[in-house]
Amino acid sequence: MPWDALPLLDGGPQRPRIERQAVTREFGGLTCYEVAARVALERIPAAAELPFGWAASPYRGCQAGCRYCAGRRGHRYLGLDAGDDFDSRVVVKTNLADRLRRELASPRWQGEPVALGLTGDCYQPAEETYRLMPQIIRALAEAGNPFTVLTKSPLILRDAPELREAGKLTRARAAVSVGFVDEKIRRGLEPGAAGAQRRLEVCAALNDGGVPCEVLMAPILPLITDSADHLRATVRRAAEAGAVAVTPVVLRLPPGAREWFMAWLEREHPGLVPRYAALYGKSPAAPPEYRAGIAAQVAVLAETYGIGRSARGWKRRRSPARQLSLV
Template identity: 40%
Template sequence: MGAIEYTEKHASGALNRVQGMDFKWSLNPYQGCAHDCHYCFARRYHYLMDLNPDSDFSGSVLIKTNLPELLTRQVSSPSWKRETIAIGTSTDPYQPIEGKYRLTRRCLEVLAVRKNPMFLVTKGTLALRDADLLAQLTREAEGAVCFSITTMDEKIWRKLEPGTPPPRKRLQVLEKLVKSGVNAGVLVAPIVPGVTDDEAGLSEVVRQASEHGARFLSGSILHLKEGTKGHFFNFLKANYPRLVMPYRGLYPGAYPPRRMKEQVWNTINELKSTYDLQDRPPRSAAPPPTYQYQMALA
């Protein structure tokens, strides 16, 4: 990865309406993501905006500096119904620049004051900084945190997610958050056919999640829409050339065959049963996504 260009901008609104999911609103403090995950669905949005889904997505990050103020205005409205807000549907809210701008923390403060239900998905270890707010939101507002873990294999991780903290460090942060009273769990997504879908690899992720105290676990298989698909195929050519032809058969469209999705789900469900993990947090917490989270706005 090269140098990242950060640009401040004023957003026109804080919350995005979401259709067809188990939550109705999303919140993204940044546009673009330094984590540079090669499978990320949000590359598609750069493509749709005539931006480069390769270099622009991770090389140019927009910072929505006025987001906390916009959020305050929206959730203070008499018409607001305290519906669940999903944080980080198209960017990681705890990517490194959050350490400077603290937009995610400031938004959590807004939600905590109003006891507004939320859940957050991240690969960022900076989440530990906000343990106080995340625990408060767990207690008072059905809050939950999902750590995205695709693999425990260091070589695969470095290829797939070059800008992210190591999976073991994410799990260490998860463990500390759980001990602090946060409903935190693991999202095994996306499961990448031919790369992270072997039973031994999945078993290691689920075992480690259980040993680190995850309170829930879910997962699902990779999907590839235009914008992300071209980038990911280039990634395969460079790193897993043997998979290029099989992927053309698996992904003539955005989704793999149903049989493959069912196979993956069966494996995950068996592993959850083995390690006594549920797919949702305790009843007092907001439901996490039970699909590939990156599908949230796709």
């Protein structure tokens, strides 16, 4: 059941192709293209090396503006660019919940776990307007289909009751993405996303509220956030938030993301450009031995800090209530 993009008709050079199939709405500096999804479930390529096989995403494009996002490439197929357009022009699949219900009910569907939000954060600001996620969560829950919501946004807390109820019918989890806890790096690479501390507070709130939440440690940046100190700090903070698991994902640089990330690297760390060219010269992924070494280090740290055990081995250094007053 491969993902079927919108039909892309040849159009004039000055007009994005997506505008020929979508209802366009403007919200401040954001352009939303409302479309009817023809297919809801997308097969995730094995080359992506993610712990999921299938995905469904209500949004394509993301206001978080993460410079490394692999979803950037998809904007090119819509007649948009993978840079600023990805951050400011978002495709909204307004009928995704209905399409999802039909596909989940198909005899061809085998009930495999589904990840929500790979081509754009499910809880980016556009979700405050469209409110697509509650229906999507209910569709998966009613089908008894396991799923994981991927996000960097505190808006997921709005739907914590829906997620908790879904957990009574199927395996419903959340995964908050925190690749590193250095706020200076975050501001440069994830300009529209909440800070790492706020995301970890979201993880803690979900776990305390009965919604299992892990930390997707993505991305780990070679030569920037892969030091022992960086890895230890991130895993320790995940443990303090009560994360049920931590999954390391080393930076990938497919076309679209590669250009946007390398422009940032040249500005902020010009001395690393040749080393990144060597690391990623032949593939969007870092060498297998490097990735295996990172995974082994994170596994040892997760065991040390007790991640995944029934009881926390570490306390949070501050309460979410106290920190929220500072955000």
